[in-house]
Amino acid sequence: MVGAGDIYNEHQDERDWLDQESNLPFPGHDPAVARLCQPCRTFFGEPIVADSNYFHFQFLASLRKSAGLGCRLCCLVLSKISTNTGPGPADELCLQYAVEGQSSTDGTSLEVWATYRTSPAELGASESEADWGGISISLVSESEIADLTLEHEILKTTASEANVKIANRWFTHCLETHKICNRDVDLDWAPTRLLEIDSLKVSPSVRIVEIAEHPDLRPSYMALSHCWGSSKIITLTAKTIRKLKEGISQSELPLTFRHAIAAANWLGKRYLWIDSLCILQDSADDWRTEANTMRYVYKNAWGTIAATGASTSSEGCFYDRDPDLVHPFKINVAEASDLCRPFYCFPSEVWIDGVGKAPLNKRAWVQQERLLSRRVLHFGSQQLFRECHELEACESFPQGLPSKDMKQDLWTSFKSLHVFQNTDGRLYPQWERIARAYSRGGLTIGTDKVVALAGIAKEMQNLYDDEYLAGMWRRYLGEFLVWQVEDGRQANGSPSIRSPVYRAPSWSWLSVDGIIDPGTAFGERVVIEILDVKVEMSESDVGQIKSGYIRLRGALRKASWIWEPYLTMSTHDLDDVNGRPRLQLVFDGRVLSQVYARLDDNTTTLPRTVVCLPVLPQRYRRRASQPSLEGLILVSTGDDDTEYQRVGYFRAEGEIACSKFYFQGLLPAGEDPQGIGTDIISII
Numbered sequence: 001m002v003g004a005g006d007i008y009n010e011h012q013d014e015r016d017w018l019d020q021e022s023n024l025p026f027p028g029h030d031p032a033v034a035r036l037c038q039p040c041r042t043f044f045g046e047p048i049v050a051d052s053n054y055f056h057f058q059f060l061a062s063l064r065k066s067a068g069l070g071c072r073l074c075c076l077v078l079s080k081i082s083t084n085t086g087p088g089p090a091d092e093l094c095l096q097y098a099v100e101g102q103s104s105t106d107g108t109s110l111e112v113w114a115t116y117r118t119s120p121a122e123l124g125a126s127e128s129e130a131d132w133g134g135i136s137i138s139l140v141s142e143s144e145i146a147d148l149t150l151e152h153e154i155l156k157t158t159a160s161e162a163n164v165k166i167a168n169r170w171f172t173h174c175l176e177t178h179k180i181c182n183r184d185v186d187l188d189w190a191p192t193r194l195l196e197i198d199s200l201k202v203s204p205s206v207r208i209v210e211i212a213e214h215p216d217l218r219p220s221y222m223a224l225s226h227c228w229g230s231s232k233i234i235t236l237t238a239k240t241i242r243k244l245k246e247g248i249s250q251s252e253l254p255l256t257f258r259h260a261i262a263a264a265n266w267l268g269k270r271y272l273w274i275d276s277l278c279i280l281q282d283s284a285d286d287w288r289t290e291a292n293t294m295r296y297v298y299k300n301a302w303g304t305i306a307a308t309g310a311s312t313s314s315e316g317c318f319y320d321r322d323p324d325l326v327h328p329f330k331i332n333v334a335e336a337s338d339l340c341r342p343f344y345c346f347p348s349e350v351w352i353d354g355v356g357k358a359p360l361n362k363r364a365w366v367q368q369e370r371l372l373s374r375r376v377l378h379f380g381s382q383q384l385f386r387e388c389h390e391l392e393a394c395e396s397f398p399q400g401l402p403s404k405d406m407k408q409d410l411w412t413s414f415k416s417l418h419v420f421q422n423t424d425g426r427l428y429p430q431w432e433r434i435a436r437a438y439s440r441g442g443l444t445i446g447t448d449k450v451v452a453l454a455g456i457a458k459e460m461q462n463l464y465d466d467e468y469l470a471g472m473w474r475r476y477l478g479e480f481l482v483w484q485v486e487d488g489r490q491a492n493g494s495p496s497i498r499s500p501v502y503r504a505p506s507w508s509w510l511s512v513d514g515i516i517d518p519g520t521a522f523g524e525r526v527v528i529e530i531l532d533v534k535v536e537m538s539e540s541d542v543g544q545i546k547s548g549y550i551r552l553r554g555a556l557r558k559a560s561w562i563w564e565p566y567l568t569m570s571t572h573d574l575d576d577v578n579g580r581p582r583l584q585l586v587f588d589g590r591v592l593s594q595v596y597a598r599l600d601d602n603t604t605t606l607p608r609t610v611v612c613l614p615v616l617p618q619r620y621r622r623r624a625s626q627p628s629l630e631g632l633i634l635v636s637t638g639d640d641d642t643e644y645q646r647v648g649y650f651r652a653e654g655e656i657a658c659s660k661f662y663f664q665g666l667l668p669a670g671e672d673p674q675g676i677g678t679d680i681i682s683i684i
């Protein structure tokens with residue numbers, strides 16, 4: 001098919017055409033239909049064929065000029081390219097559109113994938129996916145989206161009177177119609193301290209109120225979820241508590257706090273909970289007490305104000321923005337040579353970019369704050385978002401997001417956990433998603449890792465009716481053991497590392513700083529028998545783990561290892577970190593390329609001999625094309641021949657590789673009729 005970009009072939013042609021375009025009005029008789037440049041009009045002016053590529057602008061300068069001339073789609077593409085993380089666009093952009101899934105004649109929605117170069121093309125050089133970037137754009141037919149829109153004025157700042165109205169409308173709707181969001185609330189509970197807001201004075205002030213000093217006070221309050229950052233801010237300490245109880249001017253607070261107070265005023269609330277002002281920052285005892293009740297703070301708050309777009313306390317909640325990048329815009333898409341249908345166009349990842357990937361959600365603590373809150377008002381860098389147990393919305397779509405695919409941020413899939421009954425283990429995969437996202441979050445203090453998860457665990461324990469064990473659950477503990485560190489990295493790109501300060505037993509992913517893949521094989525057959533497990537909590541540190549062990553029966557297999565840099569792997573290969581050679585297990589003096597290994601701690605040095613413990617044979621799964629086996633890599637503690645520590649994960653694929661672990665039932669016939677093994681060990 002002839003692409004839109006075929007109307008010119010050279011850079012000069014592209015510039016000449018744009019110069020000519022700038023002197024012409026954009027065509028179109030319907031003022032409600034967005035302006036588009038000639039290549040975009042050509043793209044949508046012909047019936048779109050699924051899975052076809054269309055060439056657009058060759059050069060970044062051309063895209064910028066077209067956006068400056070008012071093409072709404074070019075503006076959208078340019079804005080997403082400019083804000084994407086990773087390498088920026090190359091000057092020779094080679095912009096292309098591809099339509100995935102359906103054609104314009106057979107669906108009510110389309111996905112347009114815009115790809116562009118992130119590095120210059122070099123003559124004779126081979127290309128890789130790393131040389132290209134991409135963004136996804138959704139088109140939804142007007143008939144499908146009409147009931148999700150309402151009159152809402154999107155202005156040049158998120159601190160607008162229109163947003164005061166929409167925030168109140170959102171919260172009122174939730175309070176009046178959502179049963180799930182308004183149950184299990186303890187109206188008699190209050191935090192230890194709250195910030196009382198007085199905005200009526202000539203100089204607006206705030207003061208700390210100790211609830212114990214006001215026994216009849218049970219105020220309706222809001223909570224703030226925010227990133228501290230590196231900014232030096234006023235906090236509650238033994239030295240400042242008197243001053244803060246007497247009251248200070250709001251001008252003494254960092255910008256994020258002042259904006260949060262303004263948002264509370266929007267919603268008619270006089271009390272606000274902010275961690276740095278409601279927890280004594282120089283008292284370990286007070287921190288332990290408050291950390292243990294943090295889940296109640298967010299669970300019982302009337303609502304949560306989230307400074308989602310800010311990475312520090314000095315950035316604030318309110319932002320200037322281009323309204324055209326927030327409004328979905330209407331375009332006509334050809335169904336036939338003489339027939340068009342109106343579609344609304346918007347970035348597919350509105351929610352993911354605005355909330356899921358925002359600075360606030362890089363904090364590990366935010367998981368508890370966000371999951372347990374009844375309703376959250378997210379202040380993003382481009383728009384406001386609404387989130388509660390029953391609905392997600394934003395300024396672009398005030399009555400709800402139009403597609404479930406837009407909500408594939410972790411939280412939207414389990415904000416309504418309370419509506420389910422855990423009769424068949426359906427909720428356990430949700431915990432896997434919690435662990436996955438939690439491991440990507442940052443913590444200023446590493447020892448907070450266990451505590452920050454404890455509040456969610458206590459709430460989930462009521463749903464699971466199960467025993468919580470250091471980031472895992474007793475019912476499927478065998479399956480939970482088979483976790484791994486993705487790419488051997490932490491979220492910041494540095495190598496994964498096991499905490500030098502004891503945090504959890506080695507079999508728990510909580511013992512490691514790294515991006516965790518917990519696995520999803522719940523309810524599958526495991527080839528270990530767990531005989532005993534114990535996790536002992538610290539009496540002095542609330543929520544901290546003192547020790548733990550698992551005693552189990554299985555089939556151990558001794559191995560050695562080498563660093564092997566020159567192996568050709570499958571697409572399911574386990575890549576090593578930072579160019580480090582790959583760890584390969586050696587059995588009987590032979591390296592098997594189909595046994596993949598990954599360390600938990602990519603800064604450590606292993607003893608020459610290790611032990612492999614098979615755990616999860618994947619041949620029992622449906623749709624498995626060949627047998628595979630996942631398990632743990634262990635090393636002896638040296639204290640006892642039966643006591644080990646976990647150091648890594650392995651996966652064997654295929655009959656030959658699995659046979660190295662006697663995996664055909666799992667031991668030779670007659671030695672173990674149950675197919676589990678006869679070795680009894682403890683992992684600490």
